[in-house]
Amino acid sequence: xxxxxxxxxxxxxxxxxxxxxxxVYDGLPLFDGLxxxxxxxxxxxxxxxxxxxxxxxxxxxxxxxxxxEGRVHDGAGGPLTGRVxxxxxxxxxxxxxxxxxxxxxxxRLRGRRPDRPRAEALLAEVGxxxRLRDRPAALSxxxxxxxxxxxxxxxxxxxxxxxxxxxxxxxITRHELxxxxxxxxxxxxxxxxTHDPLEALRLAQSVLVxxxxxxxxxxxxxxxxxxxxxxxxxxxxxxxAELLVxxxxxxxxx
Amino acid sequence: MTLLRPLLVLLxxxxxxxxxxxxxxxPHFLLPSPARVGGVLLDRWPELLANAWVTGVEIVLGLLxxxxxxxxxxxxxxxxxxxxxxxxxLLVVSQAIPVFALAPLLxxxxxxxxxxxxxxxxxxxxxxxxxxxxxxxxxTETGWLDLAQTxxxxxxxxLLRVRLPAALPxxxxxxxxxxxxxxxxxxxxxxxxxxxxxGRMMLDANGRMQTDVMFAALFVLALLALTLYALVxxxxxxxxxxxxxxx
Numbered sequence: 001x002x003x004x005x006x007x008x009x010x011x012x013x014x015x016x017x018x019x020x021x022x023x024v025y026d027g028l029p030l031f032d033g034l035x036x037x038x039x040x041x042x043x044x045x046x047x048x049x050x051x052x053x054x055x056x057x058x059x060x061x062x063x064x065x066x067x068x069e070g071r072v073h074d075g076a077g078g079p080l081t082g083r084v085x086x087x088x089x090x091x092x093x094x095x096x097x098x099x100x101x102x103x104x105x106x107x108r109l110r111g112r113r114p115d116r117p118r119a120e121a122l123l124a125e126v127g128x129x130x131r132l133r134d135r136p137a138a139l140s141x142x143x144x145x146x147x148x149x150x151x152x153x154x155x156x157x158x159x160x161x162x163x164x165x166x167x168x169x170x171x172i173t174r175h176e177l178x179x180x181x182x183x184x185x186x187x188x189x190x191x192x193x194t195h196d197p198l199e200a201l202r203l204a205q206s207v208l209v210x211x212x213x214x215x216x217x218x219x220x221x222x223x224x225x226x227x228x229x230x231x232x233x234x235x236x237x238x239x240x241a242e243l244l245v246x247x248x249x250x251x252x253x254x
Numbered sequence: 255m256t257l258l259r260p261l262l263v264l265l266x267x268x269x270x271x272x273x274x275x276x277x278x279x280x281p282h283f284l285l286p287s288p289a290r291v292g293g294v295l296l297d298r299w300p301e302l303l304a305n306a307w308v309t310g311v312e313i314v315l316g317l318l319x320x321x322x323x324x325x326x327x328x329x330x331x332x333x334x335x336x337x338x339x340x341x342x343x344l345l346v347v348s349q350a351i352p353v354f355a356l357a358p359l360l361x362x363x364x365x366x367x368x369x370x371x372x373x374x375x376x377x378x379x380x381x382x383x384x385x386x387x388x389x390x391x392x393x394t395e396t397g398w399l400d401l402a403q404t405x406x407x408x409x410x411x412x413l414l415r416v417r418l419p420a421a422l423p424x425x426x427x428x429x430x431x432x433x434x435x436x437x438x439x440x441x442x443x444x445x446x447x448x449x450x451x452x453g454r455m456m457l458d459a460n461g462r463m464q465t466d467v468m469f470a471a472l473f474v475l476a477l478l479a480l481t482l483y484a485l486v487x488x489x490x491x492x493x494x495x496x497x498x499x500x501x
Contacts, residue, residue: 095496109407
């Protein structure tokens with residue numbers, strides 16, 4: 001019926017670069033002259049103390065932060081418009097649509113005929129194949145975030161921006177969803193904003209720490225091994241400890 | 255229990271009323287006893303029913319027209335923000351003029367038939383519907399708008415697919431207010447000039463000091479308004495089942 005709901009985006013996923021990003025909030029620069037580069041086809045995690053401007057930076061990349069300035073491009077100077085999918089901490093499911101309706105929302109908004117078979121296949125892949133006609137209110141928080149992941153995958157964009165997508169979930173659900181997301185997002189250029197060092201080390205090929213005021217992004221850490229990594233791996237645990245120390249320093253510097 | 259309690263209150267009020275009339279000996283043209291009003295209801299029910307039908311049609315048509323106009327206004331305000339500066343003051347002014355003051359004019363223009371009553375009911379509910387719906391359209395959850403923007407939705411498609419359904423719970427509260435106030439418009443219209451309707455009947459009875467008939471007409475009017483409100487409330491709940499889930 002359907003070959004693959006998401007043709008390999010690997011070859012086509014571009015790098016993402018931000019230059020001279022600047023955001024002034026309440027007269028104080030949150031960041032100014034900030035540079036960021038995301039390697040193509042990899043998951044990059046962005047950590048940092050609360051309020052440092054991680055989400056604002058992500059929103060700048062998504063074209064949602066009207067107050068921020070900066071040049072966002074695909075490494076070759078082209079714009080990212082139409083190549084970005086966005087996933088937030090809230091599932092942002094529309095309560096009046098069933099799960100399939102929520103997943104095909106993008107098609108409907110673009111005035112295209114909704115590709116329901118593909119939406120149903122994606123929902124089945126995130127483990128909700130038997131709940132297609134349910135309304136979001138009937139689901140648990142973890143299930144709702146699975147639907148949000150299916151909706152993000154349905155967009156089939158080479159760049160995916162995720163703002164603490166698992167932040168509101170309990171530990172077990174988070175663990176399951178992280179593995180699922182890492183599998184499904186492989187090959188895309190992903191920015192994952194998170195406050196959880198373990199999540200960053202499990203999922204990301206490179207880990208960035210954003211700190212200071214105005215904030216800067218420190219040089220990337222590139223943990224060894226393929227993702228998703230085992231949270232019991234001594235290297236991951238050691239990395240987590242080091243990241244915690246760095247984040248603690250970052251917060252006291254802010 | 256939900257039905258029993260108001261029924262009990264009603265019965266108590268009626269009993270006290272009856273008792274008060276007996277004990278005080280108030281003449282019936284000032285305050286008829288409930289028993290007397292009940293007698294009128296039994297004797298003249300065909301006439302009451304015919305008049306209730308006329309008033310009911312006025313109210314329902316006014317509701318439909320006012321809701322339609324209100325929704326269209328709110329949608330155009332939401333779609334074309336510059337329009338707001340022109341239309342919003344007009345809206346407020348339209349609400350500042352008491353409908354009572356307009357009633358004679360409307361009768362002059364539309365005659366003694368259904369026209370002025372429907373116009374009056376429409377006028378009275380246009381504002382709450384527009385205000386509630388427009389408010390709902392403006393308060394869409396920003397996360398949904400962000401998501402829709404990254405998906406590449408046009409202004410119109412975001413309005414129709416996201417903002418409009420998201421504003422339906424707000425619209426339903428406007429509709430409930432409208433259903434409760436629409437009878438006022440119709441009755442005021444009838445007081446100023448009408449050939450039929452419960453308001454007209456009350457006016458006639460008042461002229462002949464038939465206070466019991468006035469009360470009977472008032473009772474039927476209240477029943478009509480309550481039924482209408484219950485129907486609108488039911489309809490709103492059925493159409494927007496997610497409205498309750500989000501508080």
